[in-house]
Amino acid sequence: MTDSNIPTARLGGDGPEVGVQGLGCMGMSWAYGPVDTDASRATLERALELGVTLYDTADAYGAGDNERFLAPFFQAHRDEVVIATKFALSSPPDAPFRRIIRNDAPYIRESVEASLRRLGVDVIDLYYMHRRDVNVPIEETVGVMADLVREGKVKHLGLSEVTGDELRAARTVHPIAAVQSEWSLFSRDIEAGVVPAARELGVALVPYSPLGRGFLTGAVTGTDTLAADDFRHRQPRFTGDNAAANAALLDPVRTLVEAHDATLGQIALAWVQQRAQVHGLPVVPIPGTRKPARVEENTAATRIVLTDAELSLLEPIAEKVAGDRYADMTFTSAGRE
Numbered sequence: 001m002t003d004s005n006i007p008t009a010r011l012g013g014d015g016p017e018v019g020v021q022g023l024g025c026m027g028m029s030w031a032y033g034p035v036d037t038d039a040s041r042a043t044l045e046r047a048l049e050l051g052v053t054l055y056d057t058a059d060a061y062g063a064g065d066n067e068r069f070l071a072p073f074f075q076a077h078r079d080e081v082v083i084a085t086k087f088a089l090s091s092p093p094d095a096p097f098r099r100i101i102r103n104d105a106p107y108i109r110e111s112v113e114a115s116l117r118r119l120g121v122d123v124i125d126l127y128y129m130h131r132r133d134v135n136v137p138i139e140e141t142v143g144v145m146a147d148l149v150r151e152g153k154v155k156h157l158g159l160s161e162v163t164g165d166e167l168r169a170a171r172t173v174h175p176i177a178a179v180q181s182e183w184s185l186f187s188r189d190i191e192a193g194v195v196p197a198a199r200e201l202g203v204a205l206v207p208y209s210p211l212g213r214g215f216l217t218g219a220v221t222g223t224d225t226l227a228a229d230d231f232r233h234r235q236p237r238f239t240g241d242n243a244a245a246n247a248a249l250l251d252p253v254r255t256l257v258e259a260h261d262a263t264l265g266q267i268a269l270a271w272v273q274q275r276a277q278v279h280g281l282p283v284v285p286i287p288g289t290r291k292p293a294r295v296e297e298n299t300a301a302t303r304i305v306l307t308d309a310e311l312s313l314l315e316p317i318a319e320k321v322a323g324d325r326y327a328d329m330t331f332t333s334a335g336r337e
């Protein structure tokens with residue numbers, strides 16, 4: 001039974017109805033320092049009690065480890081959870097942060113079978129193309145994904161880090177429930193092309209890294225305290241002079257903390273959620289955490305409503321951010337717009 005106390009939203013015209021905040025599960029196995037499986041399991045259970053139903057993973061997170069870790073939780077709660085996973089990215093075993101991108105039919109077919117096997121389920125609720133391989137026409141890739149829907153292996157389709165034009169082309173082949181892209185107080189490039197296209201086509205936005213990979217909580221505003229293998233050592237916003245410059249950008253966020261009896265992270269999440277009203281489309285952010293107390297804090301942000309004046313105060317932050325969101329921006333839709 002879920003003690004549902006967060007509102008819900010529908011992903012796309014005929015997509016699933018989900019809690020308006022999902023849970024990013026990547027850090028439970030990969031990218032952000034040492035894993036803590038007991039705390040992560042407790043986080044998953046607590047999230048479900050709080051009404052979180054959309055759980056986000058990918059085959060690339062720890063080369064299948066994240067899907068394997070989540071499998072028992074998904075199987076125990078199969079009818080209560082919406083499982084979102086992704087294909088397209090892999091890494092050589094000796095270089096876990098080097099990316100190989102593939103969108104071709106044999107690769108997709110192999111990937112979906114491997115994800116289903118690791119997850120231990122017979123259907124994936126939301127299957128995303130994680131990154132765009134520009135050597136394969138997007139209509140061809142979505143055509144294969146649409147076949148997976150017809151074959152009953154996948155229920156709904158999603159795309160991550162696509163441009164507005166790529167989304168429009170994809171939609172000519174099959175309905176798309178959601179676009180997953182980075183969207184936060186620090187990362188707003190998708191507002192130019194992707195968000196208007198999604199609104200026009202009735203596609204939901206699933207913002208990833210809504211807490212700026214932790215930066216917007218004030219808990220990690222540099223790399224000094226991070227483990228050697230933490231992915232953020234490679235993120236331009238966390239390193240060198242950029243880190244101090246970006247930490248100063250949290251000041252206006254800090255001014256709202258007291259008025260809302262909230263934390264920095266909650267203000268950052270409230271801002272992302274309110275993109276739904278500002279831009280007129282469903283928005284379901286997927287903050288990532290491995291700690292039950294933080295999932296309580298993050299879901300409580302769904303109850304915060306920022307005034308127009310407060311939103312205006314936060315408006316200038318993104319354009320002042322120092323450093324790109326990835327070291328290699330060809331890895332993003334903004335790199336192709």
Ligand SMILES: NC(=O)c1ccc[n+]([C@@H]2O[C@H](COP(=O)([O-])OP(=O)(O)OC[C@H]3O[C@@H](n4cnc5c(N)ncnc54)[C@H](OP(=O)(O)O)[C@@H]3O)[C@@H](O)[C@H]2O)c1
Nearest residue numbers: 024025026056208209210211212213214217287288289290
């Ligand atoms: N499609 C894509 O290309 C893509 C890319 C990146 C991520 N994603 C997905 O999006 C999800 C979320 O993004 P993300 O994990 O990169 O970034 P995020 O949600 O912006 O931030 C996650 C970081 O913030 C920390 N955190 C979370 N809640 C906190 C709180 N209340 N107070 C202080 N710190 C807090 C987490 O640490 P703890 O875990 O220690 O709490 C973690 O280090 C991922 O899990 C993944 O599923 C997708």
